[in-house]
Amino acid sequence: MAEAQLFVSHDEFTCSVCLDTLTDPVAIPCGHNFCLKCLTDCWDQSQVCSCPQCRHTFMLSPSLKRNNLLNEVIKKLKKTTLSPPPPQNYAGSGDMECDICTGEKFRAVKSCLTCPASYCQTHLQPHYEGDALKHHKLVDPDRNLKEKLCEKHQKSLEIFCKTDDSCICMMCGVTEHKNHEMVELETEREEKQVSDV
Incomplete structure (x- = not known):
């Protein structure tokens, strides 16, 4: 559990x-x-x-x-919590940088698919503490956040349209793909992994 x-x-x-x-x-x-x-x-x-x-x-x-x-x-x-946070590492070559840091940037520890941005440990805290942000989808640092956004609506691609064989956002689902057969992106990914085995 x-x-x-x-x-x-x-x-x-x-x-x-x-x-x-x-x-x-x-x-x-x-x-x-x-x-x-x-x-x-x-x-x-x-x-x-x-x-x-x-x-x-x-x-x-x-x-x-x-x-x-x-x-x-x-x-x-x-x-745990009250001990000083782990020392932050400055982003080196090959590391994702925090999108919020100014000047020399810290290494990103998570990317938010909802915002979309990548955050160091310090700038990530509001996603854990604030009611408005704690339901955002956090993933490991991802350089390809823009590829996971709908070009038209700039929203996270969360749905797979089986009719058009494409990933779409919620807005596309209620507008252009209204009567199409759709599933959650994770469901489609799991189905494809099972069929590939």
Whole structure:
């Protein structure tokens, strides 16, 4: 079974006192999280116990206990997501370049058939995080993106017209090929691979 991917921002696990990743995280009644040491230091220097973030004041000092679940999540994320991204390589001869980088370009790690463009690791992130882009079709870096676009509509070729024996886009499917026999491009590819065997 495929694992679901969760994309989180480093800011979601940052203490607003020390501005670093939470260490021994504690949650206080207003719902904000802080490092245990940061919060106790803050309250030791003040006459009142108030949230350093929203300034909510507590009549009695809340009991502070480490949030074990949040602590484990942060440990796991430090090993993966929150660790610095792998060093980016500048595109060398034979490498696909990122279409977004300016100046010296990084090596592309994915191409988007919907955009159509190729992206380095940094510029690819919005495709994982943004709702508008996360449904785009990403493939390994591809020099021939233009060949995978309909010349007329500049849309991705996703349909195979069996009647005309050609790859077409969705717009062509509802206009010029309206009553033709059509299948998804992947379906046709699989059928041809099976018949070639």
